[in-house]
Amino acid sequence: MGPLSGVVVLDLSRILAGPTATQLLGDLGATVIKIERPGKGDDTRGWGPPFLKDREGRETRESAYYMSANRNKRSLAVDIASEGGQALIRKLAEKADILIENFKVGDLKRRGLDYESLKALNPRLIYCSISGFGQSGPYAARAGYDFLIQGMGGIMSLTGRPDEEGGEPTKAGVGIADVMCGMYASNAILAALHHRHVSGKGQYIDVALLDTQVAWLINQGVAYLTDGEVPPRRGNAHPTIVPYNAYRASDRSFIIAVGNDAQFVRFCEVAGEPALAEDPRFSKNADRVRNRKELEPIVERLTAKQPADWWIAELEKAGVPCGPINDLEQVFSDEQILHRGMRITLPHETSGSGSVDLIGNPIKMSETPVTYRAAPPRLGQDTAHVLSRFLEMSDEEIADLKAKNIIDTGDDA
Incomplete structure (x- = not known):
């Protein structure tokens, strides 16, 4: 009972x-x-x-x-x-x-x-x-x-x-x-x-x-209490992890959620740009956060080359967190x-x-x-x-x- x-x-x-x-x-x-x-x-x-x-x-x-x-x-x-x-x-x-x-x-x-x-x-x-x-x-x-x-x-x-x-x-x-x-x-x-x-x-x-x-407010609230800076709106982007956003593929948007440096290396390999992970501006997450304005356009240019289903399939095989953006019809039939x-x-x-x-x-x-x-x-x-x-x-x-x-x-x- x-x-x-x-x-x-x-x-x-x-x-x-x-x-x-x-x-x-x-x-x-x-x-x-x-x-x-x-x-x-x-x-x-x-x-x-x-x-x-x-x-x-x-x-x-x-x-x-x-x-x-x-x-x-x-x-x-x-x-x-x-x-x-x-x-x-x-x-x-x-x-x-x-x-x-x-x-x-x-x-x-x-x-x-x-x-x-x-x-x-x-x-x-x-x-x-x-x-x-x-x-x-x-x-x-x-x-x-x-x-x-x-x-x-x-x-x-x-x-x-x-x-x-x-x-x-x-x-x-x-x-x-x-x-x-x-x-x-x-x-x-x-x-x-x-x-x-x-x-x-x-x-x-x-x-x-x-x-x-x-x-x-969790991490965002404590971030303000820690450094006194009011966090801005970032759309779908994460305040302290990059790339962690919705990106446009050749047909529709999907999500990439790179949570650590190893995942970023694997993302770059799938994207055909392994050298990107060795760039000192992007090799560590803290560097990627500081240089997000430079990195995000690069990721967007890469994702636009293939459809969303291709990215999701390939990134899943590589162990890089990713997924679709579902509407409620898709949710309740998943x-x-x-x-x-x-x-x-x-x-x-x-x-x-x-x-x-x-x-x-x-x-x-x-x-x-x-x-x-x-x-x-x-x-x-x-x-x-x-x-x-x-x-x-x-x-x-x-x-x-x-x-x-x-x-x-x-x-x-």
Whole structure:
């Protein structure tokens, strides 16, 4: 059932950072209860097209964006703005091991659903708050979205073509700040879970998009801290390795990633220019970095002589790292991607085909592999089941809550 089988996660998050963390926990076997607003649900349900289509070819309420981060979860539609809804969350928190939320700072405290309030009911609770800027500091009250954080956190200043080529700061093509924040959050949660096994105590976790974005500036960030020079945008080039770039072959661009001097020698041999590796301007990587403006045009002239497939085949035989630049059609039909289970199919009752294709989990574990137990749920589809199983509520009690608009059972979804 997975290494986290038996762990109950109460997921009050939405959009991408929190759902990324909870989907990972769900893939590892945890029971994830996704709390959603009745009638609307997670904001990303409406972030389309594309939307999943039903048997008549009509768009459903399930966007591709929503489906990307919400498998292995149970949807419980509860109005937490109501006192009755807040009471349900408190009762569920008493049963939960982990709670994740990404409300604005102070929102849940006003509703009596903050860490201190729920800790009093369940001292073993691990409570993780994900926000744009953290729970403290001058920006704490601000809303934070991935695009804003990529800009404020510096990654856009490193991404895109150089100024002299007419480039501008550019965001990544996916919500990488959100996704990485979710990864850090899940790591912290697992560490807190281990600590609880030892101490018996839960704890509070404060994770911010901006903090995690700065953390994964990695070598570029530390380069600035080391020499005080602001790194420029370099397009596809590497700041400290050359040649390590996308190069134009006679038909299309491809990637060469020479990681050491021996690989450079082999590249020059394949290119028919062995003397280039003996040139004192280029023989060592540090020299190639200092003289990149001289070397890069030479490499480009060489690669333009043959098609990309020729280069990839010959360089692979020589042990020089290289590869194609794939679009997503090529990615999801690639034999290695398929072999590794990175494209999966799960049953989905509203899909016209009866199933939905999703991206697989990259973690491969020998004893406790990830599991794919359920496609992303319809809004409120598990409300009755969750309240019955975890709170032992009767059909009559559930019907009463629905009549009071405190919950939605998803009957009309």
